Amino acid sequence: MNWGLIGASTIAAGHMISAIRSCAGNQIISVLSANAERGAEYAKTHDIRSSTTDLEAMLADPNLDAVYISTTNEKHKFQALAAIAAGKHVLCEKPLAMSCADALEMVNAAEEAGVVLATNHHLRNAGSHLKIKELIDAGRIGNVQAVRVFHAVYLPESLQGWRINSAAAGGGVIPDIVVHDADTVGFHLGEYPLEVTAIEASGSLGQGVEDSVMSVWKMPSGILVQTHEGFTLRHAETGLEFHGTKGSIIAKNVMTQQPIGQVELRTADGVEEIKFSDHNLYARSIDHFMGAVAGQGQPAATGRDGVRSLAVAAAVKQAATTGTRVAVNYGGL
Numbered sequence: 346m347n348w349g350l351i352g353a354s355t356i357a358a359g360h361m362i363s364a365i366r367s368c369a370g371n372q373i374i375s376v377l378s379a380n381a382e383r384g385a386e387y388a389k390t391h392d393i394r395s396s397t398t399d400l401e402a403m404l405a406d407p408n409l410d411a412v413y414i415s416t417t418n419e420k421h422k423f424q425a426l427a428a429i430a431a432g433k434h435v436l437c438e439k440p441l442a443m444s445c446a447d448a449l450e451m452v453n454a455a456e457e458a459g460v461v462l463a464t465n466h467h468l469r470n471a472g473s474h475l476k477i478k479e480l481i482d483a484g485r486i487g488n489v490q491a492v493r494v495f496h497a498v499y500l501p502e503s504l505q506g507w508r509i510n511s512a513a514a515g516g517g518v519i520p521d522i523v524v525h526d527a528d529t530v531g532f533h534l535g536e537y538p539l540e541v542t543a544i545e546a547s548g549s550l551g552q553g554v555e556d557s558v559m560s561v562w563k564m565p566s567g568i569l570v571q572t573h574e575g576f577t578l579r580h581a582e583t584g585l586e587f588h589g590t591k592g593s594i595i596a597k598n599v600m601t602q603q604p605i606g607q608v609e610l611r612t613a614d615g616v617e618e619i620k621f622s623d624h625n626l627y628a629r630s631i632d633h634f635m636g637a638v639a640g641q642g643q644p645a646a647t648g649r650d651g652v653r654s655l656a657v658a659a660a661v662k663q664a665a666t667t668g669t670r671v672a673v674n675y676g677g678l
């Protein structure tokens with residue numbers, strides 16, 4: 346498959362270029378940047394055949410099969426719609442768009458055009474999370490009663506740009522991390538929140554956008570979910586806990602891009618350390634995307650999954666800014 350990168354980004358350089366190339370037969374033939382010089386340099390550094398600043402010209406290439414979009418968030422929608430209109434398959438970064446309605450428009454456009462639109466929610470590709478889901482589905486902790494998500498980290502200095510100072514580019518910890526947590530919890534439980542409450546703060550990093558948030562979600566089944574996302578904590582460990590009628594799953598250091606962490610199952614029989622696969626999360630995302638393009642199954646996270654996670658994040662933002670309890674609006678999904 347011939348790929349184009351829309352966005353000369355850090356995530357592509359750090360994870361996705363190698364993930365795309367890890368699948369046999371894949372080539373990256375072009376990269377789009379708003380800056381010609383930067384794009385050319387990026388192409389040279391990453392051994393990509395060509396660079397351009399012209400989206401239409403990039404998409405007009407009949408050899409191009411798919412694009413990976415990893416620009417700042419406000420650009421995802423128009424770039425995805427252009428790619429879909431050109432008949433290209435799209436793997437888009439989260440959040441899919443700036444609003445749930447925009448993300449739904451992207452999903453509908455892809456369905457009408459008959460191309461694959463996937464969301465790059467990496468966590469559900471992790472060996473740790475696949476194993477946690479297996480444990481929950483097998484009833485090892487009984488009926489889930491409560492979930493806790495610990496996803497407050499320190500944003501690396503190299504990423505302290507638009508994420509902490511530009512609401513217009515989709516900055517803030519809610520669009521950045523709450524979407525991942527909504528997707529991950531939804532993946533594990535097979536349901537998404539009915540309503541949420543939240544309080545946000547702007548501490549040492551946020552300039553006009555929130556850099557930390559805590560929220561509580563109520564699921565249709567009655568399960569309560571408590572989450573904490575942040576950019577300012579240097580020494581906090583990430584984690585995820587599921588507490589059920591027969592046991593608990595305590596997962597540490599698993600809300601991460603690396604295939605690491607520990608998963609523990611606690612039941613009346615004692616504490617069991619659970620082993621899991623250490624495959625590359627992003628390579629699995631690409632592998633499933635390519636399967637979907639070939640007509641074999643679904644992407645790991647579909648466009649619809651991206652709409653759902655964004656709907657939860659939007660509700661958390663609304664709850665945090667209005668101080669009210671907000672019903673999540675999935676736009677009819």
Ligand code: NDP
Pocket residue numbers: 351352353354355356357377378379380383384415416417418438439440465466467504506521602
């Ligand atoms: P970056 O800030 O690295 O890249 C975003 C845009 O900023 C690029 O498209 C590029 O513009 C421009 N840019 C990047 N580096 C420079 C630079 N040194 N000088 C000038 N401009 C620069 O963002 P990320 O890679 O962190 O995030 C991109 C997208 O990916 C976001 O949507 C984010 O939410 C998502 N993401 C997803 C992750 C996941 O695990 N699923 C993890 C991290 C990010 P241009 O292309 O025009 O050159």
